Amino acid sequence: MTDAPSPSAAGEPLPDKASETSAERPWPVSHLTAKIGDYVHRMGPVWVEGQVIRPSRWKNLVFFDLRDASENMTLGVSTQASVLDRAGAGLDDGSRVVIHARPRWWARSGALKLDASDVRLAGVGDLLARIEALKESLAGEGLFDVERKRPLPFIPRTVGLVCATQGDAEHDVVVNATKRWPAVRFEIRRVSVQGKHAVREVVAAMRELDEASHVDVIVVARGGGSFEDLIAFSDETLVRAAAALSTPLVSAIGHEKDCPILDLVADYRASTPTDAGKRIVPDAHVEREGLARARAASASALRQRLEREARGLAQLRTRPVLAHPQRMLDPHAERLHLLHERNGRALVAALTAADAHTRQLAASLRALSPQGTLERGYAIMRDGDGSVVRDPSTLAPQDAVHVRVASGEVDAKVTEVRPASH
Structure with missing residues (x-):
C-alpha cells in the first residue's frame, strides 16, 4: 500500500505517480524507497535456486548471498538458524541450495534482500523442477479440474484409512472422527509412507479399499515431514492411481509448505490428519441441535397453520349462511311452492281442455258413426x-x-x- 503524497519543501503535495514527477516536482529519496518497498512487499514467497556465498551467523540469524553463477547476479538472504537446523542443511561457501523466501526491501540501505523460510541443499531443486513439470502435464490432462472433484458422503458407512504402520496420523484421524460421530467405522491399511516401498504399498492399499463396496470414502494420511519424506505422494504412478479411484479420496499429508501432487488430484485436501478426521463425518452434536431446531420450527409452523385454519373456520361459522343454513333453502322453497301452484293450474287447464276436446270428438264420432x-x-x-x-x-x-x-x-x-x- 503506497504512502499518501506528503507536502514538498515548497508546500505543494508530492506527485502520486512516477509519471507525474518532473524536474520541478521530484520525489525525495525516502519517498521513492517507500514506494519501492510497497511494491516489493506485495510479492508473494517464491522458490529460488542458487549458490551460497559468504555465509555468516549472528545470534539466531544466518546471512549469506545467493548467486546465480550463469548470470553473475547476487541477492542477499537472511533466515532463522532454526530453519537450517530443522532442514539439516549445513551451509558452506559454494553450496548449492533451494530456498523458499519472500522478497524484502530495506529502505534505509536501498537494498533488495530475501527472507528465507526454508532452505534445502542442492538436488532438491532438480526434483522440484521435475515435480512442477509433472504438475503441468497432469493439469493439462484435467486431473486437477474442480469439475471432476466428487463430494464426500454425508455419513459414510465405512472410512478406508491408509496410514503409516507407526505414527500419529492414524490416531488423529480415528480419534477426531469418532469424537464427532461415534458410530463411524474404519477399514485401516497400514503401509510404508516413505522410502522405496511407499508408492507400491500405498497404491495397493488404495485399490483394495476402492474395491470394497462398503467403503464410502478413502483417507490417505501422514503426519507431515520434510520435502524428501513426502516425495512418494508426488509420484506419477501413485497420483494416477488416486485419480482412477471410483471412491472419493481425501488427502491428509499434513504439510502446509509443500503441496504434494496427491493433494491436487484428491477430491478434498485436508491440511492435517486431524482436519481429515473432522471433515469426513458430520458433528453428531451439531446435527442433533440442527434436528432439534428443525423439529421446533416444524412444530411451530404446524401450530401456526392450525391456529390460522381454526381462526378461518371460526370466521366461517359466524357467517349467516353457516349459522342458519336453512335460510339457504328459503328462496328455493318459495320458488318450489310457486312452481307447484303453477303446475297444478297448468294440469287442471290441460285436463279441462282435454275433456272438452274428448267431448267434441265423441260428438263428432256419434254424428258420423253408422249407428x-x-x-x-x-x-x-x-x-x-x-x-x-x-x-x-x-x-x-x-x-x-x-x-x-x-x-x-x-x-x-x-x-x-x-x-x-x-
Whole structure:
C-alpha cells in the first residue's frame, strides 16, 4: 500500500505517480524507497535456486548471498538458524541450495534482500523442477479440474484409512472422527509412507479399499515431514492411481509448505490428519441441535397453520349462511311452492281442455258413426250374399234381404223393385 503524497519543501503535495514527477516536482529519496518497498512487499514467497556465498551467523540469524553463477547476479538472504537446523542443511561457501523466501526491501540501505523460510541443499531443486513439470502435464490432462472433484458422503458407512504402520496420523484421524460421530467405522491399511516401498504399498492399499463396496470414502494420511519424506505422494504412478479411484479420496499429508501432487488430484485436501478426521463425518452434536431446531420450527409452523385454519373456520361459522343454513333453502322453497301452484293450474287447464276436446270428438264420432245414422231412421240392407244394397236394380222380386235398423235386424223378401225417379 503506497504512502499518501506528503507536502514538498515548497508546500505543494508530492506527485502520486512516477509519471507525474518532473524536474520541478521530484520525489525525495525516502519517498521513492517507500514506494519501492510497497511494491516489493506485495510479492508473494517464491522458490529460488542458487549458490551460497559468504555465509555468516549472528545470534539466531544466518546471512549469506545467493548467486546465480550463469548470470553473475547476487541477492542477499537472511533466515532463522532454526530453519537450517530443522532442514539439516549445513551451509558452506559454494553450496548449492533451494530456498523458499519472500522478497524484502530495506529502505534505509536501498537494498533488495530475501527472507528465507526454508532452505534445502542442492538436488532438491532438480526434483522440484521435475515435480512442477509433472504438475503441468497432469493439469493439462484435467486431473486437477474442480469439475471432476466428487463430494464426500454425508455419513459414510465405512472410512478406508491408509496410514503409516507407526505414527500419529492414524490416531488423529480415528480419534477426531469418532469424537464427532461415534458410530463411524474404519477399514485401516497400514503401509510404508516413505522410502522405496511407499508408492507400491500405498497404491495397493488404495485399490483394495476402492474395491470394497462398503467403503464410502478413502483417507490417505501422514503426519507431515520434510520435502524428501513426502516425495512418494508426488509420484506419477501413485497420483494416477488416486485419480482412477471410483471412491472419493481425501488427502491428509499434513504439510502446509509443500503441496504434494496427491493433494491436487484428491477430491478434498485436508491440511492435517486431524482436519481429515473432522471433515469426513458430520458433528453428531451439531446435527442433533440442527434436528432439534428443525423439529421446533416444524412444530411451530404446524401450530401456526392450525391456529390460522381454526381462526378461518371460526370466521366461517359466524357467517349467516353457516349459522342458519336453512335460510339457504328459503328462496328455493318459495320458488318450489310457486312452481307447484303453477303446475297444478297448468294440469287442471290441460285436463279441462282435454275433456272438452274428448267431448267434441265423441260428438263428432256419434254424428258420423253408422249407428247414429240408423238412429235417425235410416236402415242398412244386405242381399243374400251379405253385400250392402246400393242399387235396387241388383235385386229381383222374391229375393231375400237382410235389413238392419237402429234397434235390431229384419229378414224380408222383395216384393217389387222400383228404380229411383229422376
